[in-house]
Amino acid sequence: MRVSELVARSGIPLPTVKYYLREGLLMPGESTGATQARYGEEHVRRLGLVKALASAGLPIPRIREVLRLIDHPGDSMFEALGQAIGQLPPYFDPVEPAADEEPFPRARAAIEKLGQVYDPRHTAVRQLDRALEALEEAGVRMTDENLEAYGKHIRGIAEIEIGQMPTGSTADAIRYAVLGTVIYEPVIAAMRRLAHQDIAQKRLQDSEEQDKP
Template sequence: MKISELSARSGVALPTVKYYLREGLLMPGEPTSATGARYDGDHIRRLGLIRALSGAGLTIPRIRAVLRLIEATEYPEFETFGRAIAQLPPYVDVAPDAEFPRAKKVLEFLGQVYEPRYVAVAHLEQALIGLEDAGLTLSETRLRAYGDHIRAIAEAEIELMPTASTEEAIRYAVLGTAMYEPVLTALRRLAHQDLAAAKHSDNAECGQTLNEEN
């Protein structure tokens, strides 16, 4: 297909398609003349991924980093996904020799792997420091409840991860993290609301029963 048809079928404006080509986000088409090229379904899929990453709030440099990871072969799968997730906010600068004692202690308690190069370890360390600064603690009871239930969510997500290609897997990991985390936060708050409402209803019924007995 010509670039005009690529634009029409992908829903991406022609100037934007040309911009992605110039920036190297979209791979070149097969040359058909000095000024023309042919594009195919791979280009439509790549444009869809670029649009999705942009919609998740990633800047052009970070989108480029994710796309490069799709083509990369020098990293183990674990590190590839970690580097892709690192393109999502919140952003942290992690020194190669950085250590995260609070996060390490938590992960050891949960029996999970501690890999300081994985950006979420730095995120956890910052969150734990924030708790300390606020005068709050993370009890073993709360930590165990969090760890067990979040692991169950993670197991379900990993089970659903596509395995046909690295591109699909990274798309799932990055977009899934960006788009589903707000859903999890909202569901948690709504569960709080529902439990509080049920407790209030139980207390009200108990009070009414006591009044009737009196």
């Protein structure tokens, strides 16, 4: 397909497509002349991925790193997946703890209470620790009951997602994991709020019915 069709298929303006080509986020097409090139389905897929990552707030260097891991994942799928997910927001400035200090005490306690693997190298460990710290600063405590409930249901979601992850290709697995995280986390957050609304409305209605003479 010509670049005009690539623009139409991807929904990305031509100047942006050219910018992605210059930045190396989109691989060059097959040259068919001095100023023309032919593009294929892989270019459409790559633009879709870049568009999703850019919409999620990833800066160009982090998008480039995700694409590098997809194109050159190395020998370990597990390590490549962790590195790719580590490029997704939120981002934190690195803080070096003292030699005798536990770097993420809140996260470690929560993860170990759930019986999960604690690996301080994973970006989500820092994210969890900061989130739990923010709860404390707001005067809210993560109770064991809440932690157990969240852990149980979130693990159920994760099991479904990991079960559907393609394993025949590391590149496909990384693409699936990154896109799944970027696209589905807003869906999960919205569904949680809608569940709050539904449950609250029904409980209030039941309460009003009981209060009627």
